[in-house]
Amino acid sequence: IGALLNNEKSIKSTTQKLEDAKKELSDKLILGQVKKGSLVYQAQDQAIRLSEGTLKSLEASRDLLIRQFESIVGVPYPDEITDIREPDLSLAMNAEGSTSVASKRIDVQKAKETLALRKAQYTNKNLVVGGNISYTNSETMTNIGPKAQNHLTLGGSAALAGKGFSVQGAVGGTYDFDKGTLTPVVAISGAWSNDPASAKDELEIRQLENEVLLAEIAYNNAVDEHIQSSIEVQNGIASWQLEYALLLQTIRYNEDLLKQQRELFENGLVTKKQVEDAVFTVEQDEYELKALLLKGLQLENEIKRLMI
Known part of the structure; x- marks a missing residue:
């Protein structure tokens, strides 16, 4: 539409100048200021x-622009473009409100969550803790007769297993009530495997981690x-x-x-041509205004695209 308006303006301007x-050449011929066939006449x-x-x-x-318009829009080109509204050019600087930026931010979050989950799987450890307690009361025969034996046995163990390693440990002891002695037991073992x-x-x-970095770079960009x-x-x-x-x-x-030229013309102070020139200028201003409003609507669409 903007191209058509500019084209119409150029046609109107060229027609007026033509x-x-x-008229100027005709007037000069009538007044004898130039002769037909002279160099001045030929130049004009x-x-x-x-x-x-x-x-x-x-x-x-x-004609070409009209055919293009009707082909794209699907309706006949109107004889006159009217009622072009003023554009809404309010713009708020909010990158996070942009759909494209929000999409990149989601990509960063997804990459970080995937990394955290994989690290958790890789560093996952298994701890097993156990313990026992037992008491025995027995009687044995000696040279001097039967003798009671009382023993209390305590024990505890723990095992930690991770990716490619395992550690086990156990502590315990037996307490002899008759002798008043404690026999401790400590055992530690471990294993390491160089798993490919x-x-x-x-x-x-x-x-x-590289994917997280790339996602952050894409987001910042x-x-x-x-x-x-x-x-x-x-x-x-x-x-x-x-x-x-x-x-x-x-x-x-x-x-x-x-308005002033028309008033002066009514009083015989200016020529009809001067009034016509003023009318032509106002008409050209209308084309300028329509073209500029269309340019503003294009800016409005650019603002909307920023949020997509």
């Missing part, structure tokens, strides 16, 4: 022919890209707002000038 050039006539060629080219471009699977597990963990894009859009918004404010001032000035 009509002015033809050639300029008119060039303008006519430009106008035909613009009209051909318009352990090296494979360590390699897998390093790979998962997404944040940086979003911030950079936001800055570019903000600059575009500031430029558009300045251009829009200046155009509105120009429109108000040209409308006031047209």
